[in-house]
Each structure stands twice: as structure tokens, then as C-alpha cells.
Amino acid sequence: PLGTRSKLVHISAGPIESPKNELINLVFEFSRNIQIYTEYEGLHIDILHSHYWLSGLVGDLLSESWEIPHVITFHTLAKTKSRALPVGDEHTSRSASEYKLMCRSDKILVLTQKEVQDIDQLYGSFSNKIAVVPPGVDLEMFHQTDKDAARNQLNIPRQNNVVLFVGRIDPIKGLDVLVKALSMISSVEDTTLYIVGGNEESNEYYRSIKSLVVEMRLDDKVIFTGAIAHDNLAAYYSAADVFVLPSHYESLGFVVIEAMACGTPVVASRVGGIPSIVEHGSTGYLIPWRCPEAFATQIEVLLKNKDLHSFMSKEAIKKAYSLSWDASSKKAADLYGEVISGSINTQVI
Structure with a gap:
């Protein structure tokens, strides 16, 4: 506001x-x-x-x-x-x-x-x-809420692992890396990737990502939500287990701060201004460019280790609240x- x-x-x-x-x-x-x-x-x-x-x-x-x-x-x-x-x-x-x-x-x-x-x-x-x-981040809009309540609001099954991406469907965002990483996760049968962002069929990169999803046989594991109003994003952040930003470059990555404010650990590329926000091993993980295997490893670590996830969630909130x-x-x-x-x-x- x-x-x-x-x-x-x-x-x-x-x-x-x-x-x-x-x-x-x-x-x-x-x-x-x-x-x-x-x-x-x-x-x-x-x-x-x-x-x-x-x-x-x-x-x-x-x-x-x-x-x-x-x-x-x-x-x-x-x-x-x-x-x-x-x-x-x-x-x-x-x-x-x-x-x-x-x-x-x-x-x-x-x-x-x-x-x-x-x-x-x-x-x-x-x-x-x-x-x-x-x-800064709008802490009135983006803050931790009950995960089950957020999932009920969005009709997301409570038992599923949820991986989230928010952003433009653009080559600079590296979504191909994330889709490939998803295919490498051993718990992929229990995991769903939500891609939140514009999905116009006229967007060539969007079509290529849809094709990659089909090629990887992940049709039922990847959901394209289309564009979501900014004030509705908090529910997606709160519903997610891990937020992933595999960009080739980000001057900052506001979505990272928003996710952290909602208590969601981040796995992101070690590029641009992201390392000034994500503290590796504390609020999330920083990954080298173009490396789906490394993304898959760290996503799975967070999905399987509840104590580590809880620790990183609390640290992420602390970091986000320092950026008012x-x-x-x-x-x-x-x-x-x-x-x-x-x-x-x-x-x-």
C-alpha cells in the first residue's frame, strides 16, 4: 500500500x-x-x-x-x-x-x-x-502464516512437498535448470513445483519450458499458475517448503526477501545481489550457475531434514525483518x- x-x-x-x-x-x-x-x-x-x-x-x-x-x-x-x-x-x-x-x-x-x-x-x-x-520488504504483507491454512486456501494437498518459483518466464530466470533439478529429486513423486508468473503462449521461452516439462515426464508435477496479484503471493510463499530462484543474473531478487519473510528457506543462484541477502547454510543455499544437480541436492536436503528446515526458516525470517x-x-x-x-x-x- x-x-x-x-x-x-x-x-x-x-x-x-x-x-x-x-x-x-x-x-x-x-x-x-x-x-x-x-x-x-x-x-x-x-x-x-x-x-x-x-x-x-x-x-x-x-x-x-x-x-x-x-x-x-x-x-x-x-x-x-x-x-x-x-x-x-x-x-x-x-x-x-x-x-x-x-x-x-x-x-x-x-x-x-x-x-x-x-x-x-x-x-x-x-x-x-x-x-x-x-x-526493504513489506512486512505487513509478507510474514509467516500457518502452512496448512495457506495450502487449504490454494487447494494444495497438505502431504505434498512444494517447491516454488515466482518471477517472469524469461531465459534470464533459468527455469530450465529448475525443471531439470526437479527430475533429479528422489522424492519427486511426492513433490510439486509451482511456477508463478505470466504464461502467455506467445512467450517462446514459456513454450520451451512447457516442452521440457513434457520431455522430462513431469506433466503432473509442475503447475503453471499464471500471473498472481502481488498481495496474493504471501499465501504461495507460506505454502511452499522451498523457494528456488535459479537465475543467470539478478541485481537483487525481491522475491527472495519476500519468501524469507514468510519463513521459506531459499535455494538460489550465486549471482548478482542474491548473496547479499541469502546467507549460505543459514537462510538457504547459494548454487553455482547452470548446475541442476547442485540445485537438486540442496532442495532435497531441505525437504528431508525437518530440523534443518526449521532452523533455516527462523534465520530467514530474522534476515528479512532486518530489511524493513x-x-x-x-x-x-x-x-x-x-x-x-x-x-x-x-x-x-
Whole structure:
């Protein structure tokens, strides 16, 4: 839920069904529509904070037009994605646009120290304008609840082992690794994998995962739920025995924090910002890339060892509760104040 002093505004630009690779053509229209809205409402903006590169391009235009500072958070960068998974559908101008935005923005807000390293190695030194603000989790929405109650709510048999994935059905998420890992689990007959995320038939990768499930003869062991509303995800996290994120790359992985807040141990790739959240052997396990055997081993360890599972569940909750939105939002607000103050002082000089 939004804070009492927050407002969500929908700004239109272009056709609703615009392909992803054509969204860059709507940047000027979108920024202009934002200007029209602010003028109509009589709003005075002190600072902009944009997320991802396309919104960053919009923020850059507005920052120049309004002569106010611009903070940007990239979340995932083109060069880190291509390094992790060379084949992709990123726009050809993305990495160049990201570099331009790093140069022109007043501050780059990142969520983990790993992002600082990635920017330094792949884009150049911007340490003078980078600030690390760890993320938070909505502890009112995501907290541990009774597993049997959650399973009853979702019509999941109580006696089954439940492995859960939440996220986009996208090659960067490494779902093929998870399906292969499931086939290697000795208790697979008593285990069900729930894949929560969009499942459009037009998605080529989704079709390939469905085919892999059939090939592995796991048709009755893998359930694709489709997209689930964010405020309904807590029931899935609570119903699960293990949460798995086998991504090739994640700048952070918010779903990991949400799962941990619900007391579900995590098995995840040792990539990107995930190691800053998952403590190997304490809140879950970190696995090398492209290694279904290792994923299968650690998933099975958690499914079979109830005492270990209970320990990791408690540690996961402790870790998640140290990442509150209150602490994160205060750090972000302090950063905004510093940037605005610095901008005013610069203009005075």
C-alpha cells in the first residue's frame, strides 16, 4: 500500500500493446504527457527518481526541462545481463543509453555493493555519484502464516512437498535448470513445483519450458499458475517448503526477501545481489550457475531434514525483518535531501 503522502498516477503514451523493443519510441510522448499533467495539476517537482533505463531517458528529459536533479536506479544493466546470458532481446541502444544516464544523472542509487562493482567494471568509474540503499520488504504483507491454512486456501494437498518459483518466464530466470533439478529429486513423486508468473503462449521461452516439462515426464508435477496479484503471493510463499530462484543474473531478487519473510528457506543462484541477502547454510543455499544437480541436492536436503528446515526458516525470517521498508525509505529520503540541497547550492554558486 502507498503511504499517505504518496500518489500513483497513470500516464498514457502510445498503444497499449506496443512491443517491448518499440517503447523507446514513446519516450518523448511519455515525458510530454507527464509535463502536461504536472502543469494541469499545478505541481512543483523538486527531484526526479527514475527506475530502469527507459524511464531514465524520460527522467533525463524532464530533469533538463525543469532544471531539477535526477536520481536513477537501473536494477538490471544491459551489460550484466548479456554477460550472464549472451542471447537476449535487449534494444541495441540500451547499454549506450545507460552510460549516458550515468554521466548525466545527479545520483545513481543502487541496492547492493555488487551493483557498484558491476558499474565500475562494465561502464567506468562513477563512484563519486553512487549511493547504496539496501531494499526493504513489506512486512505487513509478507510474514509467516500457518502452512496448512495457506495450502487449504490454494487447494494444495497438505502431504505434498512444494517447491516454488515466482518471477517472469524469461531465459534470464533459468527455469530450465529448475525443471531439470526437479527430475533429479528422489522424492519427486511426492513433490510439486509451482511456477508463478505470466504464461502467455506467445512467450517462446514459456513454450520451451512447457516442452521440457513434457520431455522430462513431469506433466503432473509442475503447475503453471499464471500471473498472481502481488498481495496474493504471501499465501504461495507460506505454502511452499522451498523457494528456488535459479537465475543467470539478478541485481537483487525481491522475491527472495519476500519468501524469507514468510519463513521459506531459499535455494538460489550465486549471482548478482542474491548473496547479499541469502546467507549460505543459514537462510538457504547459494548454487553455482547452470548446475541442476547442485540445485537438486540442496532442495532435497531441505525437504528431508525437518530440523534443518526449521532452523533455516527462523534465520530467514530474522534476515528479512532486518530489511524493513522503514529503514530503507529513510535512507532514500535522506539521499533526496542531500541531492536537492547540493543542487540548490550549486545553482547559487
